Amino acid sequence: xxxxxxxxxxxxxxxxxxxxxxxxxxxxxxxAIVPWPTVETAPASVVVSPTPGEQQRVCPGPLLTLAExxxxxxxxSSVGSADAVYAAHAAVSGADASEQGWxxxxxxxxxxxxxxxxxxxxxPLLLRxxxxxxxxxxxxxxxxxxxTAAGETLGGLAVAACAEAAGDSWLVGGSTDIGRTSxxxxxxxxxxxxxxxLTVFGExxxxxxxxxxxxxxxxxxxxxxxxxxxxPNLRSPVVHVQSxxxxxxxxxxxxxxxxxxxxxxxxxxxxxGPGRTQTIAGLLITAAAPEAAPTExxxxxxxxxxxxxxxPGKQPATVxxxxxxxxxxxxxxxVQVEIQxxxxxxxxxxxxxxxxYSAALVSDQPLVAAAQSSTAGDAGRDFAWFxxxxxxxxxxxxxxxTGPAPILVLVNTGRSAATYTVSPRTGxxxxxxxxxxxxxxxxxxxxxxxxxxxxAAGSYLVxxxxxxxxxxxxxxxxxxxxxxxxQAGPLAAPIRVYPH
Numbered sequence: 218x219x220x221x222x223x224x225x226x227x228x229x230x231x232x233x234x235x236x237x238x239x240x241x242x243x244x245x246x247x248x249a250i251v252p253w254p255t256v257e258t259a260p261a262s263v264v265v266s267p268t269p270g271e272q273q274r275v276c277p278g279p280l281l282t283l284a285e286x287x288x289x290x291x292x293x294s295s296v297g298s299a300d301a302v303y304a305a306h307a308a309v310s311g312a313d314a315s316e317q318g319w320x321x322x323x324x325x326x327x328x329x330x331x332x333x334x335x336x337x338x339x340x341p342l343l344l345r346x347x348x349x350x351x352x353x354x355x356x357x358x359x360x361x362x363x364x365t366a367a368g369e370t371l372g373g374l375a376v377a378a379c380a381e382a383a384g385d386s387w388l389v390g391g392s393t394d395i396g397r398t399s400x401x402x403x404x405x406x407x408x409x410x411x412x413x414x415l416t417v418f419g420e421x422x423x424x425x426x427x428x429x430x431x432x433x434x435x436x437x438x439x440x441x442x443x444x445x446x447x448x449p450n451l452r453s454p455v456v457h458v459q460s461x462x463x464x465x466x467x468x469x470x471x472x473x474x475x476x477x478x479x480x481x482x483x484x485x486x487x488x489x490g491p492g493r494t495q496t497i498a499g500l501l502i503t504a505a506a507p508e509a510a511p512t513e514x515x516x517x518x519x520x521x522x523x524x525x526x527x528x529p530g531k532q533p534a535t536v537x538x539x540x541x542x543x544x545x546x547x548x549x550x551x552v553q554v555e556i557q558x559x560x561x562x563x564x565x566x567x568x569x570x571x572x573x574y575s576a577a578l579v580s581d582q583p584l585v586a587a588a589q590s591s592t593a594g595d596a597g598r599d600f601a602w603f604x605x606x607x608x609x610x611x612x613x614x615x616x617x618x619t620g621p622a623p624i625l626v627l628v629n630t631g632r633s634a635a636t637y638t639v640s641p642r643t644g645x646x647x648x649x650x651x652x653x654x655x656x657x658x659x660x661x662x663x664x665x666x667x668x669x670x671x672x673a674a675g676s677y678l679v680x681x682x683x684x685x686x687x688x689x690x691x692x693x694x695x696x697x698x699x700x701x702x703x704q705a706g707p708l709a710a711p712i713r714v715y716p717h
Contacts, residue, residue: 276299296338302616304359322346324344343406361377361616373483373600385490393445396475402440410463412461418561452563503697521567534555534581536554628661630686
């Protein structure tokens with residue numbers, strides 16, 4: 218038993234310990250509140266701007282038809298020649314962007330071994346803009362092609378942009394249903410063999426398509442693949458094109474025969490890749506759309522404009538499809554739909570009066586999309602696909618191939634108004650050095666659309682916007698076509714390098 222003196226000593230020591238512990242706790246709390254001095258060193262790095270590389274574009278070549286020879290059901294042959302217009306705006310050695318001038322790309326044909334009439338009708342074209350030594354600014358280049366068919370099984374207008382090769386692209390459009398023919402055109406402008414895999418989606422999901430993988434496309438050549446041979450009886454296919462080795466440009470040719478009469482033809486370029494927002498410029502409606510009641514086969518009736526949507530991921534998406542008129546005369550409309558993953562879905566666009574429109578899709582999951590519309594006249598019937606495309610930088614080229622009433626469509630997706638300057642190329646090798654003609658200016662409010670008539674067989678330099686989606690649309694008597702304008706790939710974008 219402790220004495221009184223022991224109890225006093227024990228109490229004093231306990232009190233001292235408690236005071237010391239309190240001092241420690243208070244010290245730690247203060248350390249947590251008062252910032253400690255720190256020493257930070259950013260890792261050494263340098264921003265490197267690669268020398269701009271050679272610019273290349275591929276024009277897909279003439280329209281094609283199947284089974285001209287009845288003994289070879291999958292044989293392909295062309296039905297005429299395509300017209301093409303192209304131009305470049307290139308820098309000279311040591312010049313900056315302000316000193317660029319008009320130029321003509323180097324043009325050479327690609328081999329087309331799958332086309333039995335390629336020697337007579339022409340082949341896909343490769344456009345090249347070499348880089349001069351000392352140039353620090355990438356050249357601008359553009360091109361487009363057109364062909365009007367008027368045969369017993371193929372009729373209508375088809376235009377297409379001359380596109381850049383890529384290792385991954387999406388073709389949204391086409392059909393392999395009764396009376397529909399769809400051909401996938403794979404062009405390899407590189408110097409190495411491309412091994413291409415095609416993944417096909419339809420209205421019931423991903424299609425098991427034997428023969429769709431390991432397709433070899435030799436350097437400097439084009440392969441033609443019948444989509445019906447891979448996935449027959451599809452009303453609404455979407456094709457994902459992936460290549461290894463060489464890169465390819467991918468296009469889809471669709472044609473329709475209604476009864477015994479041709480019902481139109483179109484060349485469909487690649488849509489922009491999966492994203493939560495997609496913008497379609499220049500959707501043309503030429504007549505009041507019929508009701509969108511499904512047919513017995515489960516699809517939409519002919520003549521109903523629609524948007525084809527695919528969510529390639531694993532989760533369903535809530536998608537809002539908004540459509541606005543280019544001139545502002547028609548109030549905008551929107552519809553919200555639920556889209557199941559991996560299944561192509563057609564969203565009808567009803568209640569639209571004749572006119573030019575733009576469409577915007579906003580989703581909580583990445584998607585790909587394109588819209589389609591049709592027309593009829595004394596010359597026959599035709600249809601067109603209007604693909605979603607990405608935004609353009611503040612300066613880009615437009616090459617307008619021959620066709621009825623070409624119109625440039627500019628959608629300002631930015632948050633502030635933009636004033637575009639559209640400058641034509643004037644002069645030819647026979648009339649003198651190409652120069653810049655008198656410019657035209659167009660002001661477009663944020664989120665709005667503007668149109669500008671263009672002259673066929675001409676090229677234009679467009680500047681002034683910072684977030685623009687654009688296309689060129691054609692319309693005539695029983696004829697319709699469109700192609701989007703796409704930004705060049707970031708082959709020479711500055712990169713930050715962290716040395717060891």
